[in-house]
Amino acid sequence: MEEKSGKEIVDSIGQKMGFTPHVLETLAALDEDFVKRYGHCDGRLLNDGVLPAKTKILMALAVVASKQCESCVMSQMRSAIHNGATKEEIMETMEVISITSGAPAVAACREALRVLLLEGDVGGKRVNAKRD
Template identity: 30%
Template sequence: MHDKVKEFNDYRQKMNDKILEADNKVIKRIYNLDTNTFKEGHLPVKTKELLGLVASAVLRCDDCVQYHLEAAMKNGVTKEEMMETMSIATLVGGTIVIPHLRRAVEYWEMLENK
């Protein structure tokens, strides 16, 4: 399972590098906004990552869900907090979010075992 986490992160890094090498001002600004949005501010980083997780699940972006799961774990989120966060995402997004909930729980377990 650890290989899937590494594979996801390696691919994400490789493609981000290629995208940023294109030197597109708009894309660079969007990446910069994303980086700055998730920095410590009036809300702690942990809270921001959980908000990102909810938005990603509701928008049904598995790559984003995985990214925010990993960042959340690195910022001290417990499995119980993650599950409560995903319960909010499932409530807001409806039952169509359940497949993403399944994959989120699976990826969380991979992170726990890495």
């Protein structure tokens, strides 16, 4: 099996997430080996295993919210929607975030919730968010 190039890995991740994070494009241009290692790890998150990809992405959403990384929350929420997460599943994840990480973590989700759930069409997968 031929090893994928950095660009192929970035394209594959973008297809699975529903968008390509700009940071991945930059990293691919700077260090293709880094992107290859990153792609291996991200592949475990974005592909079904014992847990469906959607579930793992919602878990990742909770983790990045706990770290209060707003751009990471936006990316994970966009990816969750692309992978079939419903508004109800995202809101239940928000409850877990609130219980486990408190108000600061919920606040880190504010913009993503507004853009993706209030302005977007979760069921139809239309996502208005321009950031990642």
